[in-house]
Amino acid sequence: MATIASKRRTGASRQRTSTHEGFLTHRKGRWLKISALLAVALIALYIFVPLPGQHFGSTWLGYTLGTIGALLILWLTMLGVRKRAITPGRWSLKAWTSAHVYLGLLLIVVGTLHSGFEFGWNVHTLAWGLMMLVIVSGMFGIWVYATLPRALSDNRYDEDGAITEKQMVEALRSIDRQIHDAAQPLDSEAAALVNRSLEEDPFAGSFWNRLTGRYPRDATRSAASGLRQMRANKPRVADDPIEKVDALLTRKEAMLARMRRHLKLKSWLQAWLYVHVPVTFALIAALSAHVVSVFFYW
Amino acid sequence: MNFLIRQIALKSSGEEIVRPSAVEADAITIGRDGACDIHLPDLAVDPFHARISPLSGGKLMIESIGDQPFDVDGRSTTRRELDVATGAELAFGGHRITLSADPETGAPTFTVRRVEAVSESAGDVELSTAFTLKGLLPGKRGSAWAFALLMLVAFLAIPIWSWATYQPLALQKDARRPAGVHGDTAWSSGHLSVAHSKLQNDCQACHVEPFVAVRDNACLTCHTQDAHQHIKDGARLLKARGEPQGFAAFQRAVATAFNRPAGRCVDCHTEHEGAGAMPATRQQFCTDCHDGLKGRLPDTKISDAADFGTAHPQFRPTVIVGMDGEKPLLQRAVWTDTLKENNGLKFTHGQHLSKVNGVAQMVHRRPGQFATNDSLGCKDCHKIEAGGTRFKPVEMEQACESCHSLTFDQVGGTFRTLRHGEPEQVVADLRAFYRGGAPARPANLSGLARRVPGDAALRSTAADYARAVRFYPTKGDQAVAQVFSKGGMCFDCHTVNRGGSAAAGGFTVQRVAQNDRYYHVGWFDHKDHRKTDCASCHVKAERSNDASDLLVPGMDGPGGCRSCHVGEAGAKLATAKVKDPVDSGCAMCHAYHMDSDAPWKPADKRKAPALQTAVADRPRFPAILK
Numbered sequence: 001m002a003t004i005a006s007k008r009r010t011g012a013s014r015q016r017t018s019t020h021e022g023f024l025t026h027r028k029g030r031w032l033k034i035s036a037l038l039a040v041a042l043i044a045l046y047i048f049v050p051l052p053g054q055h056f057g058s059t060w061l062g063y064t065l066g067t068i069g070a071l072l073i074l075w076l077t078m079l080g081v082r083k084r085a086i087t088p089g090r091w092s093l094k095a096w097t098s099a100h101v102y103l104g105l106l107l108i109v110v111g112t113l114h115s116g117f118e119f120g121w122n123v124h125t126l127a128w129g130l131m132m133l134v135i136v137s138g139m140f141g142i143w144v145y146a147t148l149p150r151a152l153s154d155n156r157y158d159e160d161g162a163i164t165e166k167q168m169v170e171a172l173r174s175i176d177r178q179i180h181d182a183a184q185p186l187d188s189e190a191a192a193l194v195n196r197s198l199e200e201d202p203f204a205g206s207f208w209n210r211l212t213g214r215y216p217r218d219a220t221r222s223a224a225s226g227l228r229q230m231r232a233n234k235p236r237v238a239d240d241p242i243e244k245v246d247a248l249l250t251r252k253e254a255m256l257a258r259m260r261r262h263l264k265l266k267s268w269l270q271a272w273l274y275v276h277v278p279v280t281f282a283l284i285a286a287l288s289a290h291v292v293s294v295f296f297y298w
Numbered sequence: 299m300n301f302l303i304r305q306i307a308l309k310s311s312g313e314e315i316v317r318p319s320a321v322e323a324d325a326i327t328i329g330r331d332g333a334c335d336i337h338l339p340d341l342a343v344d345p346f347h348a349r350i351s352p353l354s355g356g357k358l359m360i361e362s363i364g365d366q367p368f369d370v371d372g373r374s375t376t377r378r379e380l381d382v383a384t385g386a387e388l389a390f391g392g393h394r395i396t397l398s399a400d401p402e403t404g405a406p407t408f409t410v411r412r413v414e415a416v417s418e419s420a421g422d423v424e425l426s427t428a429f430t431l432k433g434l435l436p437g438k439r440g441s442a443w444a445f446a447l448l449m450l451v452a453f454l455a456i457p458i459w460s461w462a463t464y465q466p467l468a469l470q471k472d473a474r475r476p477a478g479v480h481g482d483t484a485w486s487s488g489h490l491s492v493a494h495s496k497l498q499n500d501c502q503a504c505h506v507e508p509f510v511a512v513r514d515n516a517c518l519t520c521h522t523q524d525a526h527q528h529i530k531d532g533a534r535l536l537k538a539r540g541e542p543q544g545f546a547a548f549q550r551a552v553a554t555a556f557n558r559p560a561g562r563c564v565d566c567h568t569e570h571e572g573a574g575a576m577p578a579t580r581q582q583f584c585t586d587c588h589d590g591l592k593g594r595l596p597d598t599k600i601s602d603a604a605d606f607g608t609a610h611p612q613f614r615p616t617v618i619v620g621m622d623g624e625k626p627l628l629q630r631a632v633w634t635d636t637l638k639e640n641n642g643l644k645f646t647h648g649q650h651l652s653k654v655n656g657v658a659q660m661v662h663r664r665p666g667q668f669a670t671n672d673s674l675g676c677k678d679c680h681k682i683e684a685g686g687t688r689f690k691p692v693e694m695e696q697a698c699e700s701c702h703s704l705t706f707d708q709v710g711g712t713f714r715t716l717r718h719g720e721p722e723q724v725v726a727d728l729r730a731f732y733r734g735g736a737p738a739r740p741a742n743l744s745g746l747a748r749r750v751p752g753d754a755a756l757r758s759t760a761a762d763y764a765r766a767v768r769f770y771p772t773k774g775d776q777a778v779a780q781v782f783s784k785g786g787m788c789f790d791c792h793t794v795n796r797g798g799s800a801a802a803g804g805f806t807v808q809r810v811a812q813n814d815r816y817y818h819v820g821w822f823d824h825k826d827h828r829k830t831d832c833a834s835c836h837v838k839a840e841r842s843n844d845a846s847d848l849l850v851p852g853m854d855g856p857g858g859c860r861s862c863h864v865g866e867a868g869a870k871l872a873t874a875k876v877k878d879p880v881d882s883g884c885a886m887c888h889a890y891h892m893d894s895d896a897p898w899k900p901a902d903k904r905k906a907p908a909l910q911t912a913v914a915d916r917p918r919f920p921a922i923l924k
Contacts, residue, residue, distance in 0.1 A: 057487065058568075060549050123453040123484050169423050176417030180341065184330060188344040188366065191330070195341035195391075198417035207434040263429060270431050277438045282445035289453035293485035296458070297505040298512070298557065 024146065026098035035102035039109040046113045057116055057124070065114040069107060070287060073131070076104050077280055104138055107131065127290040130283040137275040144268050152265045155258060168259045172202055175252045182248055185241040190230060194245055197223040202256060203263075211271065213264035220256060224249040299352045301326050302400055302407040303336055325351035326408075327363070328390060336408060342391025356382050358397075358406060382406045392416075456481035461502065468502040469519050475499050489573035504569070510557060517563045528890055536561050538587040540594045566890075581605070581866040584884040606882045607865030607874075613852050615816035626811035633852035642793050642808040645845035647838075650674050660701060667700070676832045676839070686825035691812040694718050694791075704787055707731060716787065721802040724788070725778050732774035739763065778803040816850045820887040834861075 024032075042065070051059040057066065079100045083093060111131050119125045156162045163171070176198055183194040200219040209215050224246060231242050303326075305317040326335035331345035338347075346363045353359050362368065362376035369389035370378045380386045380397055382404070388395040392414030400407045415421045427433075436444075460481035467473035474496075482501045490498055497503045504516045529535055542550045550560060566583060587594075589604035601611030614630040617639040621627065631637060650657050653673040661668050669675040679697035681690045692698075695718060706728070707714040714731075717723040740759045781787050782794045782805040798806035833840055836849045837857035851857040854874070864870040866883035 060552075118488060120486075120488055121484075122486055122488075123457075124487055126449075126453065126484075165429050166425055169419065169425065169428070172419040173417070176419050180339075180416045183341050184339055186341070188364065191341040191344075198341065198419075201418045203423070203428050207431065210431065210434060266429055267431055271435070274431065274435045274438055274441070278441035278445050281442035282449050285446035285449035286453060289449060289457075292454060293457065293482075295556075296461070296508045297482070297485055297501060298509055 021094075022146075023094050023097040023101065024142070026094050031095075031099045031102035035106040039106055042109055042113055057114060057118070062114055062116065065110055069110040069114055069131075070291065072103060072107055072110060073283065073287060076100055076107070077284065080277070101138070101142060104135055108135055123286060123289050123293055127283065127286040130279055130286050134276055134279050134283055137272050137279065141272040141276060144272065148265050148269055152262065152269075155261045155265065163258075165262070168255070168262065169202075171255050172252065172259070175248060175255060179245060179248045179252065182241060182244045186245065190227060190242060190245075193223045193226045194249070197249060197252065202259060207267070207271075210263050210267040213260055215260065218256075220249055220253050224253060299324065300403070300405045301335070301350075302405050304407065304409045306409060306411045308412075325349050328368075328388075328395070329363070336395065336410060338390055338393045338410070340391040340393055340412075343393070347390060350380075353379065356399075356404075358382060360388070452481075453484055457485055458482075461505075461508065464500070464502050465506075467500070468506040469516065471519050473500075475502075486570060488570040490569055491571070492573065492575050494569065495573065511559070512562065512564045514563050517567075532561055534595065535587075538591055538595050538598075540587075581883040581885070583890075584888070588884075603884075605865035605867075605869050606863060606884070606887075607860070607869040608871055610853065612854075613817065613820070613859075615848070615850055615852075616813070616818055617816070617848065618811050618813055621809050621811065624809055626809075626813075628813075633848075633850075635852070635855060637848040638846040639813065639848045640846045641812060642810040643845045644791055644793065646843040647845075647847075647849065648841050648843045651676075651840050657701075676836075682824065686828070687823045688814055689824070691814065698791065702787070702791065716781070721782075721788070721798070721805060721807050724781065725801060725803040728777045728781065729774040732777065775803070778805075782807075821889065822887070 045061060049061055051061060057063075079096060082096050085093075111128055115124070115128050119128070153162075156164075179194060180198060183191055186194065197220040205215055227242050227246050227249070231240070231246070234240075234242075299322070301321045301323070303319050303321060305319075307315045307317070309315060321335050323335065326349070327346055328334055328336040328338065328343075328348045328350070329346040330338055330340060330343045334346060344364050344366045347366055348360055348362050348368055350358050350360045358380040360368075360370070360378050360380055365376065367374045367376050369375070370380070371387055372389075378386075382397065382399045385399070386397045388397065392412060394411050394413045396409040396411075398407050398409070399405070458481075460483075464475050464480070467475065477499075480499055480501070483499060485501070486498075489495070503519075504512045506513070506516050541547065553560065585604050588600070589602060589609070591598055591600060591602050603610050613633040615633055615637075616628050616630050617637065618626045618641055619629045619631075620640070621642070626641075649655060651674060652658055658673040661671065661673055665671045668678050679692050681692075681696075682688075683690055699718070703713075704715040704718060705713040706716055714727075716727060740763050742756060742759050743763060781789075782803060783789055788794055788805075788807060792810070793808040795806045795808065796804060798804050827835070835851045835857045837851070838847060839849050842849060851859065853859050860870065860874045860876070862876060862878060862880050863882040863886075864874075864876055864879040866881055868879060868881055870876055870879065
């Protein structure tokens with residue numbers, strides 16, 4: 001995704017210059033053009049080539065499209081292997097990814113034309129459905145890849161520059177240590193409240209909490225609000241330890257919120273793959289069943 | 299009392315630092331407050347949490363100052379007696395305090411360790427996975443395997459198991475699987491046609507062997523009666539189709555390589571195409587072979603046909619060419635406008651259908667007895683069959699006799715008629731009629747009566763009587779001769795010849811054969827043409843006065859089929875004048891399976907009840923009354 005060059009720690013401005021060409025626009029959309037051309041050609045074949053019979057999947061064009069589709073699915077799956085070896089050049093990973101995206105979209109045309117628009121409750125339509133599920137999840141993936149990284153960067157930047165994931169954890173640890181020290185003079189009731197915040201795992205929360213970024217029973221927030229309630233009923237004194245702890249808890253809350261926003265964005269960036277990848281393998285299995293069944297009951 | 303306190307801290311390297319101190323006091327306190335003897339900087343610990351005081355006999359009492367409990371040897375409590383010699387383990391928040399006796403002095407020693415991190419975030423965080431969804435969702439690899447396995451089991455293993463279970467039922471006509479869900483139905487690519495809907499669950503009925511395309515023997519397991527081969531010699535059929543060229547040859551090669559031989563039933567009768575009826579056969583299926591057939595099968599007797607409108611051989615109706623005893627001799631002849639068929643009758647269609655002659659007058663005088671009141675119509679004689687496809691043979695008793703009466707005598711109010719179809723009875727009846735009126739014996743020839751004297755009168759009477767008796771039978775013979783000769787009842791309609799038996803008066807009446815179906819290879823249905831006037835096709839009927847004129851229309855000319863019917867795509871000859879063209883593919887008249895029934899039609903186009911065309915209905919012999 002976009003590589004961002006920035007002037008670090010100038011405090012004055014954050015200037016970003018994108019020198020990057022993403023996989024969507026790789027070589028001015030070469031694979032987009034190739035796929036669009038192929039799609040138009042295949043649709044024209046489907047409409048204009050005279051064929052005997054009505055059952056499209058079992059005509060010569062149907063078998064041809066089916067073979068192309070199956071090979072395409074296997075090749076698209078190979079991205080999972082290919083992405084672990086980054087190489088430059090014509091068959092750079094970027095080129096490969098670009099082809100993966102656009103040929104994957106072409107697969108909608110190939111697979112659907114192969115079906116001849118005959119759907120039913122059978123293994124054949126199941127394979128088509130799984131294929132569409134994989135493609136739609138991939139489209140969702142492209143959408144999040146295209147939109148979320150900017151939000152992710154924005155979240156990581158502040159006047160001090162970018163913060164890394166490690167620094168987020170370190171910052172929380174630091175605040176926690178300070179809270180721990182500052183809370184030592186507190187009475188047992190207040191100390192228990194503060195301790196709940198310390199004992200809370202910042203990475204806790206379900207998949208749903210991650211996706212929505214909402215953590216309704218957050219201990220840090222309840223500790224802060226509990227302390228404020230206690231303090232409201234007490235006379236003001238100088239150097240009130242509660243005041244210091246409260247300030248520290250507020251800082252922790254801000255840091256936590258930032259990290260959780262980071263977690264939310266990363267979840268959206270990753271979650272689609274939990275559909276895309278397993279369903280791909282379900283698809284390959286269903287596709288095998290589809291192919292075997294056709295020849296078994298030939 | 300003397301207490302030893304050993305505070306242990308950990309270096310980052312994991313090494314322990316021990317900070318010992320001694321407290322001389324009556325009792326010591328444990329708590330978060332800096333004033334406590336054992337100071338635990340732990341927010342889970344009360345500022346003043348517990349107090350430890352000595353008891354007698356080397357025992358100590360630990361009790362909570364507030365109400366906050368603490369752990370002793372893993373059990374939560376607020377008060378517990380401790381034995382210094384035995385030792386104990388105390389837990390306060392994230393700290394563990396071990397009690398033991400000092401080996402030298404025996405003084406109670408408290409070793410204090412922090413066992414939990416200050417906060418959860420201070421613990422170890424695996425940075426490579428903490429920011430991912432790992433642990434929150436089922437792993438990609440695991441679920442990929444699980445899903446894939448599920449698919450393979452549900453849609454590969456179980457269907458194959460279903461197949462293996464019911465494979466023994468293959469090629470058995472009435473064997474059906476038990477009701478229920480069968481795994482291999484998930485492989486069905488679509489509903490079976492209506493005719494095969496009962497086989498929906500019985501995959502093995504057609505798919506007999508795995509990886510072997512459906513063969514004809516599966517079809518013929520049930521279709522033992524109704525599947526007629528187009529021609530018996532399958533090799534000839536393939537030869538008629540010719541060797542595929544170009545891309546078609548490639549397709550054939552691929553199909554053969556994948557074990558899909560050409561020429562099977564299922565080549566045309568494709569299935570799994572939805573729950574409707576099977577689609578009608580397209581002309582292409584026929585013309586693939588029949589267009590230019592002579593070129594590929596030089597010895598064939600069948601003429602080339604490509605399209606009804608433009609390229610169809612002339613019709614060859616089956617006509618009666620003579621009689622073999624009682625059976626008519628049938629022969630196919632090329633239709634021409636002048637083709638003759640002698641069925642043994644004399645009949646004048648033109649005269650009978652006239653609107654001005656004596657026949658029409660007769661109809662006028664007997665209103666209500668015929669279809670119309672101004673002249674005879676076709677249906678006054680020609681009655682349609684039950685199915686409506688063809689006509690029943692004309693029956694003399696119903697059609698002709700109302701005018702052409704066979705009456706020869708009247709007794710009181712009863713008319714006596716000659717028996718139709720039985721010449722011997724006709725002869726006998728006529729002879730009996732004239733014998734019954736034999737001259738009476740004159741009274742003076744009997745011995746007892748009074749008479750004129752002398753023999754002259756007697757002789758005269760005897761001579762008269764003898765002459766009368768002698769000549770009387772001659773009148774019967776004359777009547778017989780008359781009825782079988784020109785101007786006689788029989789002769790008017792029948793072909794009568796000499797040379798018959800004495801019982802038939804020496805005459806023979808030629809057997810009559812009525813042809814009920816002229817076109818056996820093609821199918822013609824009068825029912826489908828019932829809105830058309832008969833004379834539109836049978837144009838010669840109103841003019842023909844020779845019964846041997848073949849009034850069945852041919853392909854071309856006035857009244858020919860091409861007056862309305864054009865090719866499948868509307869093609870017609872330049873010479874044909876067609877007002878309301880009817881697109882006509884091969885299947886409209888021809889059946890692929892060569893039986894005598896109507897060509898197969900899609901269910902939605904079958905209007906009338908099933909047609910009853912039994913072999914017994916073929917050319918009907920003259921009625922013989924029994």
